[in-house]
Amino acid sequence: xxxxxxxxxxxxxxxxxxLVLLALxxxxxxxxxxxxxxxxxxxxxxQHLVLPQSDATYNWSxxxxxxxxxxxxxxxxxxxxxxxxxxxxxxxxxxxDLTMPALIFLNSLPIIALAPIIVLWFGYGLGTNVLIGFLxxxxxxxxxxxxxxxxxxxxxxxxxxxxxxxxxxVFVKIRFPKSLPYLFSGLKICSTMVVVGAIVxxxxxxxxxxGYIIINSQYTMNTPPIFAALMVVSAIGVGLFGLVTLAExxxxxxNRVAGD
Numbered sequence: 001x002x003x004x005x006x007x008x009x010x011x012x013x014x015x016x017x018x019l020v021l022l023a024l025x026x027x028x029x030x031x032x033x034x035x036x037x038x039x040x041x042x043x044x045x046x047q048h049l050v051l052p053q054s055d056a057t058y059n060w061s062x063x064x065x066x067x068x069x070x071x072x073x074x075x076x077x078x079x080x081x082x083x084x085x086x087x088x089x090x091x092x093x094x095x096x097d098l099t100m101p102a103l104i105f106l107n108s109l110p111i112i113a114l115a116p117i118i119v120l121w122f123g124y125g126l127g128t129n130v131l132i133g134f135l136x137x138x139x140x141x142x143x144x145x146x147x148x149x150x151x152x153x154x155x156x157x158x159x160x161x162x163x164x165x166x167x168x169x170v171f172v173k174i175r176f177p178k179s180l181p182y183l184f185s186g187l188k189i190c191s192t193m194v195v196v197g198a199i200v201x202x203x204x205x206x207x208x209x210x211g212y213i214i215i216n217s218q219y220t221m222n223t224p225p226i227f228a229a230l231m232v233v234s235a236i237g238v239g240l241f242g243l244v245t246l247a248e249x250x251x252x253x254x255n256r257v258a259g260d
Contacts, residue, residue: 040224048228058213058225064232066209067198070126071236074133074194079187082138086145090175091167096146107139112200119205129201129209136197141186148182149175184248191240199233 022042028034029041036044049060085103089096115132122128152174160170202211210229217225 037221037223040227044224045227045231048224049232060228063209063213063229066126066206067202067211067233068236070129070133070198070201070209071195071240073126073130074137074198075190075240077130077134078137078141078190078194081134082141082186082190083145083183085138086142086149087171089142089146090149091171103139103142106135111136111197115200115204124205124207128205129198132201132205133194133197136200137190137193140189140193141183144182144186144189145179148179151182152178180252184244184252187244188241191244192237195233195237195240 026042029039089099111132114135118132118135119128122131149171156174157170160174165173198209199211199214202209203215206212210233213229214226217223217229
């Protein structure tokens, strides 16, 4: 019972802190009489999101749906392809030695600089934004999972080899379970980075999405939609991160910290 109360109190601190910060923000804007185009009040921002008559410029559900779709597809693509690449790199040292420099080189390139070239090759639309999100996020997942699959005690490997275990059995029974903490660590990083990648894609190669709203509103100096879009983007990232954390708790109950 005490642990439950402590957990509720712990999880209640974040929303309470957020509410206090929003209240201080609202108060500062009103007291200092800050112009709306410089810093809109939180109430004004929320009105643009929940009251269609406050902002007839944008169909918010359409733009939010587009961004959420891109983020989820980019995350799924990153999780699947990144894991497969990590398995291949772990399975064959020769392939790892040949491909790792290319992966490092690709990761060192600024995706924002590559985005116009990607648009030139693949055109505008959903697929391009998903691809940009994938390119931003896949490398950390590959590195984390590769490290997790490789970090197995040599004594344990010697034991199962002595018992004539196949390479596939070693992977399924030992390497994969050992890599789960690294896998979820990489997925948590990806959950935020795919959001960044999708928004970058929308900046350059889209006529819909929250990134499009930010860029379009910047041109007209319509600040409230910019802040509203940023808040929704942040909520999407936090929500996806929370889903990964929940999956980790369900699939790895033994890895919970006491009191969680």
